[in-house]
Amino acid sequence: MPFTALHADHGRLDATLADLGHRLDWSQVHKARPRPPLTCPECEWGLHAKVSRYGVRFFCHDPGRPPSCELSNESWEHHMLKLEMAGAIRAAGWFAALEVPAEDGSWRADVMASSADGSRRMAWEAQLSQITVDDIADRTDRYADEGIRVCWVHPGARPPQWISAVPAVRVRAPKEREQPWVVDDGLAGFVYRSGRWEFREETLERFVRWALEGQLIPAEALRRYRRVYRVVDGEQRRFKRDQWWTSKRSVADQDRHEVMRQRQETARAEREAHQQEQEEAAE
Numbered sequence: 001m002p003f004t005a006l007h008a009d010h011g012r013l014d015a016t017l018a019d020l021g022h023r024l025d026w027s028q029v030h031k032a033r034p035r036p037p038l039t040c041p042e043c044e045w046g047l048h049a050k051v052s053r054y055g056v057r058f059f060c061h062d063p064g065r066p067p068s069c070e071l072s073n074e075s076w077e078h079h080m081l082k083l084e085m086a087g088a089i090r091a092a093g094w095f096a097a098l099e100v101p102a103e104d105g106s107w108r109a110d111v112m113a114s115s116a117d118g119s120r121r122m123a124w125e126a127q128l129s130q131i132t133v134d135d136i137a138d139r140t141d142r143y144a145d146e147g148i149r150v151c152w153v154h155p156g157a158r159p160p161q162w163i164s165a166v167p168a169v170r171v172r173a174p175k176e177r178e179q180p181w182v183v184d185d186g187l188a189g190f191v192y193r194s195g196r197w198e199f200r201e202e203t204l205e206r207f208v209r210w211a212l213e214g215q216l217i218p219a220e221a222l223r224r225y226r227r228v229y230r231v232v233d234g235e236q237r238r239f240k241r242d243q244w245w246t247s248k249r250s251v252a253d254q255d256r257h258e259v260m261r262q263r264q265e266t267a268r269a270e271r272e273a274h275q276q277e278q279e280e281a282a283e
Contacts, residue, residue: 001050001058001059001060001071001072001074001076001079002040002041002042002047002058002059002071002072002099003015003016003057003058003059003079003082003083003098003099004041004059004098004099005029005038005039005040005041005047005049005059006038006039006040006041006044007022007029007036007037007038008036008037008039009037010022010024012041013029013038013059014097014098015049015057015058015059016057016083016086016096016098026049026057029049030049030050030051030057031049035048036049038059040059040061040065040069040071040072041071041099041101042069042070042071042072042099042108043061043065043066043068043069043071043072045061045062045064045065045066045069046061046062047059047060047061047062048060048062056079056083058079070108071099075128077128077155077173078110078126078128080173081126081128081153081155081171081173081181082098082110082111082126084181084204085110085111085124085126085153085204085208086098086111087205088204088205088207088208088209089111089113089124089208089212091205091208091209092205092208092209092212092213093116094113094114094115094116094212095113095114095115095116096111096112096113096114097111097112097114098110098111098112100112100123102142102146106142107123107139107142107143109123109124109125110123110124110125110126111123111124111126112124112148113212115212120149121147121148121149122148122149122150122151122211122212123143123148123149123150123151124150124151124153124208125139125150125151125152125153126153126155127152127153127154127160127168128154128155128156131160131162132162133161133162133165136152136162136165136166137162137165137166140152140166140167149167150166150167151167151168151169151211151245152166152167152168152169153168153169153170153171154168154169154170154171155170155171155172155173156170159185159186159239163185163186163241164186164221164240164241164242164243164244165242165243167218167243167245168186169183169184169185169186169187169207169245170183170184170185170186171183171184171204172184180203180204180205181203181204181205182201182202182203182204183201183202183203183204183207184201185199186244186245187199187200187201187202187207187216187244187245187246188200188228188241188244188245188246188250189246189247189250190225190246190250190251190253190254190257191253192253192256192257195225195257195261196225196227196228196229197221197225197228197241197244197246197250197254198228199228199230207245211245215247216245216246216247217245217246217247217248217251218243218244218245219243219244219245219246219250219251219254220242220243221241221242221243221244221254222254222258224258224261225254225258226240226241226242227239227240228240228241
């Protein structure tokens with residue numbers, strides 16, 4: 001069920017936009033007669049406009065569609081997450097376009113965010129299916145080659161193996177429709193006093209706004225600070241994270257703490273060496 005369709009006269013339509021992106025009314029494509037010429041941007045098969053029982057507008061493939069079409073094979077959860085990300089991007093004052101392909105076909109962003117002046121772009125990818133660390137890193141690099149930032153978003157119950165290999169977060173879907181989606185993993189703050197990273201939770205909408213505006217950035221956790229602890233189901237568990245979405249202040253605090261730690265280790269080593277010299281002289 002794609003959210004976008006190609007119209008023979010108007011071009012690319014987006015069902016998540018009030019005017020479909022072309023100052024059109026939904027009634028001009030939904031149950032319209034004669035039927036509008038719509039095709040899938042992915043497989044070029046015929047599409048028709050539909051509305052779910054929850055009021056979600058989308059496009060549906062006509063019978064006999066190619067079984068390999070990725071847009072058609074996406075799950076309902078995948079589509080709902082794309083809607084949430086698009087809504088959060090628009091709430092932040094950015095433009096959100098769904099199912100945007102690269103000119104050369106090397107990638108297709110679930111949601112592409114563009115700043116108001118068009119100078120900045122950031123891809124938001126809902127990743128539910130299994131993927132290797134190497135593959136997701138390659139896809140991230142392809143975006144980087146075109147100057148596009150990216151955040152991978154996983155809604156599963158457990159963190160995927162690539163959660164800290166690329167800029168990524170895990171989100172928790174609401175139990176009630178009125179409740180917000182929440183970033184549950186991948187976001188952290190560095191506590192200088194204890195010298196460690198700590199998990200942070202935030203609504204998806206607020207996280208998206210902060211990431212778009214650069215208030216949150218993907219940052220590497222230094223080797224000494226990669227072990228983190230969290231209480232899960234009443235039990236404290238240990239995790240390993242190589243990078244986080246975090247604030248610039250937390251990055252600076254980690255660096256300051258590492259400088260302090262190295263200075264303390266150097267001073268301790270000098271004291272031990274001095275003490276050993278004294279003992280040898282006494283002997």
